[in-house]
Amino acid sequence: MTALFGIAWRSAWNRRFTLALTVLSIALSTFLLLGVERIRTEMRENFASSVSGTDLIVGARTGSTQLLLYSVFRIGSATNNIQWKSVQALAAHPGVSWVVPMSLGDSHRGFAVLATTPEYFEHFRYGDRQPLRMRDGKPFGELFDAVIGAEVADRLGYRVGQKITLAHGSGELVAEHADKPFTVMGVLARTGTPVDRTVHIGLGAMEAIHLEWAGGAPMPGVKIPADQVRKFDLTPKNVTAALVGLKNRAAVFAVQRWVSTYSGEPLMAILPGVALDELWSVIGVGENALLLMSALVALVSLAGLVSVVMAGLNERRRELAVLRAVGANLRHVLTLLALEGALVTLLGVAVGVALATVGIAVLSPSLQSRFGLALHLSEPTLNEWLLLASLIVAGWLASLLPGIRAYRLSLADGLSPRI
Structure with missing residues (x-):
């Protein structure tokens, strides 16, 4: 075995340029596979981590998916609101620790406006129960203070101390609350969740800008x-x-039943994790597309690997024929090629893993700032281990193909190859 290892090393060194291209091909295949698989995994995790640390979301009786969409993702609108006395009754329930009310409906240059209480910044969690942090400034304290998400600040160029005005509604034809401007008091650190695309104000401020409004329209002649x-x-x-x-x-479940049987008005309470899984089953087409892309990348990568190995057969025909002429049998030839193929494949996979690690570390801040996709350096997932194992096995098997084919060629053909 030691002699075969030495022969394999000398043979590889003599073909170092060709093998370097093979290693590069395997490395790029590994990089693409791990990159696509990590993006697919992180997309689902980012989606599932849009809200955490919240046990229930309570709203007017509607579908669980709809309640989740407008309360967490700021998509759509509520079929009905819930009365303030219902919120107070919920907060007084002996099993409830805290309640953060939210009021939606207004917008600012295409971004949702969320009216809430200061407790929102204390209790809201995302990801692995991560709290909200201020990138700049502080939470709102005065009536017409606002705290904006990172994407709002970056895309619109806002900074602490700047004045902004909100719009009534979220359509194209909206009326501005221009007479009641807000001051940006804080900018939240990026979270990779809908919080980044939200303007936060106080509940009292939401009431203040609608004092002269009734039925969704301003009252004629009334100006406060x-x-x-x-x-x-x-x-x-x-x-x-x-x-x-x-x-x-x-x-x-006891509190959920209490909410569903509340006599004051029809309400419902959903478990965020369960509702997120239901929603993902509906909109998870992107994950399936990335999964299909991973499979295609794997197929193309393996096909390219086999092509590169087979292309090198012509320059090895004389070498393999000489080995056969001095007495090497099929087992010796295959063992030699298996050693070489295993070493080249392992080296290529190792380089690919290193490239993927560096790529994630370098590109993660840019992906998070531009697309809200947070990539994390972590241990490989089960699917990633399977992909790496598949590449190693495929590369090893591909290295045996030239040996089998070369052994079937005549010695004369190998010793005097046609040009």
């Missing part, structure tokens, strides 16, 4: 200046939804 709104009761009459945290998660 911004410095006069504090004379009015700014307690919200209703909100869109509420995030709920429990004292004991074991009581989640």
